[in-house]
Amino acid sequence: xxxxxxxxxxxxxxxxxxxxxxxxxxxxxxxxxxxxxxxxxxxxxxxxxxxxxxxxxxxxxxxxxxxxxxxxxxxxxxxxxxxxxxxxxxxxxxxxxxxxxxxxxxxxxxxxxxxxxxxxxxxxxxxxxxxxxxxxxxxxxxxxxxxxxxxxxxxxxxxxxxxxxxxxxxxxxxxxxxxxxxxxxxxxxxxxxxxxxxxxxxxxxxxxxxxxxxxxxxxxxxxxxxxxxxxxxxxxxxxxxxxxxxxxxxxxxxxxxxxxxxxxxxxxxxxxxxxxxxxxxxxxxxxxxxxxxxxxxxxxxxxxxx
Ligand code: ZN
Numbered sequence: 001x002x003x004x005x006x007x008x009x010x011x012x013x014x015x016x017x018x019x020x021x022x023x024x025x026x027x028x029x030x031x032x033x034x035x036x037x038x039x040x041x042x043x044x045x046x047x048x049x050x051x052x053x054x055x056x057x058x059x060x061x062x063x064x065x066x067x068x069x070x071x072x073x074x075x076x077x078x079x080x081x082x083x084x085x086x087x088x089x090x091x092x093x094x095x096x097x098x099x100x101x102x103x104x105x106x107x108x109x110x111x112x113x114x115x116x117x118x119x120x121x122x123x124x125x126x127x128x129x130x131x132x133x134x135x136x137x138x139x140x141x142x143x144x145x146x147x148x149x150x151x152x153x154x155x156x157x158x159x160x161x162x163x164x165x166x167x168x169x170x171x172x173x174x175x176x177x178x179x180x181x182x183x184x185x186x187x188x189x190x191x192x193x194x195x196x197x198x199x200x201x202x203x204x205x206x207x208x209x210x211x212x213x214x215x216x217x218x219x220x221x222x223x224x225x226x227x228x229x230x231x232x233x234x235x236x237x238x239x240x241x242x243x244x245x246x247x248x249x250x251x252x253x254x255x256x257x258x259x260x261x262x263x264x265x266x267x268x269x270x271x272x273x274x275x276x277x278x279x280x281x282x283x284x285x286x287x288x289x290x291x292x293x294x295x296x297x298x299x300x301x302x303x304x305x306x
Pocket of ligand 1: 063150214215216
């Protein structure tokens with residue numbers, strides 16, 4: 001009799017284990033993104049069906065970020081990695097693929113017409129013999145190969161990214177395909193409303209300029225007919241001669257505000273601001289509150305445009 005009870009007990013616990021694993025199957029799909037705004041995009045499309053981890057934490061610089069060991073452990077359990085084309089991915093995506101070969105890596109920026117950064121490069125190389133190596137390397141590269149990665153600051157480009165996210169989730173989890181589609185359509189509506197609002201904000205500002213330390217707003221400028229004037233050149237602080245030229249340009253154009261972002265040094269921006277009697281204002285392109293942040297930044301840019 002005791003044996004029978006034990007045997008029944010075993011059957012019962014097997015049943016419990018079985019049901020528990022069925023419940024586990026319905027848990028959110030673990031996915032990774034590179035930067036905080038992408039968390040917003042993937043959660044809009046995936047809703048409660050996805051669990052999003054962000055590789056580059058708040059305050060870190062996505063151009064040079066190095067993932068921590070505990071992030072690599074979490075990554076080994078992820079099903080999808082949503083890349084965005086930001087610089088650290090060049091080095092790290094191959095490593096992510098070797099840590100988790102089954103994980104799907106999706107380039108959400110696919111289909112976006114990228115801005116070529118070399119078109120805006122200043123060629124003020126004075127030919128100093130010493131520190132010449134880096135500049136030479138950059139100039140010898142195929143100019144069309146250097147692209148602006150900051151696609152997420154422009155609502156029209158984010159629509160392309162949302163569609164890529166939606167298609168990926170539909171393929172990975174066909175049972176919830178219609179949910180992803182409905183979420184995507186609602187997100188597109190939100191993006192269109194934001195886009196219309198930004199068009200109104202910038203309606204009478206076509207061709208006007210704003211000065212930024214780190215040139216992260218090129219796609220916003222392209223979408224709304226503005227021009228971004230970068231302080232930083234090829235990822236480096238400007239040399240004294242370049243700084244002087246920027247101060248002269250700011251003075252000539254009546255520019256009074258230099259936008260900086262929290263992830264970067266503000267030294268040369270402050271030098272320019274002091275020289276022109278202007279001010280340094282924060283403009284963060286990596287906020288997790290993507291739509292609200294863009295709206296707020298647009299208003300700040302509008303007031304500073306010259
Ligand atoms: Zn950047």
